[in-house]
Amino acid sequence: MRGAAVVMNPYADLPAERFWRKVVAGVPPFALAPGPSGAFSIAPGARVATAGSCFAQHVSRALTEAGFGRYLAEAAPEGLSAEDAEARQYGVYSARYGNVYTARQLLQLFDRAYGTYQPELVAWTRPDGRRVDPFRPAVEPAGYADDATLLAARAEHLAAVRRMxxxxxVFVFTLxxxxxxxxRADGAVLxxxxxxxxxGFDPARYAFVNARAGAVRDDMLAFLARLFAVNARARVILxxxxxxxxxxxxxRHVLVSNAYSKAALRVAAEEIVEAEPRAVYFPAYEIVTSTANAGRYYADDLRSVTPxxxxxxxRVFLAAFTDAPPLTRVPHPLGLEYARAATVVCDEEAIERSLV
Incomplete structure (x- = not known):
């Protein structure tokens, strides 16, 4: 119709990163770089704290390898040998909370640290009679002699969590x-x-839960509100x-359960960063699982991520969040020292060990 405005193809002026052919199929697998645009910068000397599932430990170690110091709010006591410190999980994360697998576990960790939530569950008992902290069951290989010792250690730990x-x-959290x-008594997450x-497992006392994406989103947003209330300058990478x-x-088949879990977490992460501008999503999941890599970033167990x-x-993380010159970025592959230390502490692996 004469005089009508010409409507351009809405995709015509989009940058290359929006097109699969140009930035996925059209580049070598090692060059895949879907880092977030407009991310904040991590300054040299910044206190970068980490928490989350086992993969978060890789992030911590790689940051150290690249010359960015990790922030330790709960360091090993003086005189403790390096071997004992490692066995007791000092330095695995910024505080000695062990793996924090879910958003609700993180939210409750914050509330326990600030005394607004005190679970009824105090301790578990091992076959040898030693006591175990159910909220970080693997941090003391020898267990505790009694509840008083356990509670004293817990109070010291939660003080470090508050300090952290x-x-x-910057807080990097891996869902x-x-x-x-x-x-069941009070919903304390384990x-x-x-x-x-x-x-021991008693179904009258303990319940299995499988969070929906909306619950993950709501728990994480509640945590972020609490975090920013005590630390307004904090920035978060999910x-x-x-x-x-x-x-x-x-x-159901574990493959189907895994697909649901990762999809729900990814949806939740998207909605979290849309709702909270101080949080940014970083696509570690997409980089490792991309079809462009054809599974080559998994070890023979199809589960462990290779160095x-x-x-x-x-490499993509540091390019997105730091101004480090290329030579200080993590090389490909990682150095020999990292490869030797690339094992991670995963509480959930105790499931398989308990069946032997």
């Missing part, structure tokens, strides 16, 4: 699972099922772990 939240500059277990590391479930309690996969993730 108040002093950190790992939707499946989990809770204490990192592993009772009976796997200590105590990731989704590419490590598959080691086991599923849901009544080469971690190196790729961290």
């Amino acid at each position: 939240f108040e002093e950190l500059d 790992g699972l939707t499946e989990g277990w809770e204490h 990192p592993v099922a009772p009976g796997v590391i200590a105590d 990731t989704v772990s590419p490590v598959p479930l080691i086991a599923s309690y849901a009544d 080469e996969g971690v190196a790729h993730v961290m």
Whole structure:
């Protein structure tokens, strides 16, 4: 019609990163770089705290390898040998909370640290009579002699968690699972099922839960509101772990359960960063699981991420969030020292060990 405006193809002026052919199929797998645009910058010397599922440990180590110091709010006591410190999980994360697999577990960690939530569950008992902290069951290999010792250690730990939240500059959290277990009496979330590391499973006391995407979103947004209330300058980087479930309690094939879990976490992460501009999503999950890599970033167990996969993730991470010159970015592959230390501590792996 004469005089009508010409409508251009709405895709005509989009940048190359919006087209699969140009930036996925059209580049070598190692060059895949879907880092977030417009991300904030992590300054040298920034206090970068980490938490989450097992994959978060790779992020911590790779940051250290690249010359960015990790923030430790709970360091090993003086005189403790390096071997004992490692066994007791000092330095695995910024505080000694062990794996934090779910958003609700993270939210409750914050509330326990600030005294607004005190679970009824105090301790689990091992077959040898030693006591175990059910909220971080693997941090003391020898267990505790009694409840008083356990509670004193817990109070010291939660003080360090408060310090971490108040002093950190950047918080990197890896969402790992939707499946989990809770204490029926008050909904206290547990990192592993009772009976796997200590105590025994009683279905009258413990319930299996599998969070929906909306619940993950709401729990994470509630946590962020609490974090920013005590630390207004904090910035948050969210990731989704590419490590598959080691086991599923849901009544279906573990492959199907894993697909649901990762999809729900990814949807939740998207909605979280849309609602909270101080949080950014980083696509570690997409880099490792991309069809462009044809599974080559997984070890023979099809679950463990290889050092080469971690190196790729961290190259993209550092390019997105730091101004580090290229030579200080994580090489490909990671150095020999990292490869030697690339094992991670996963509470959930105790599931398989308990069946032997």
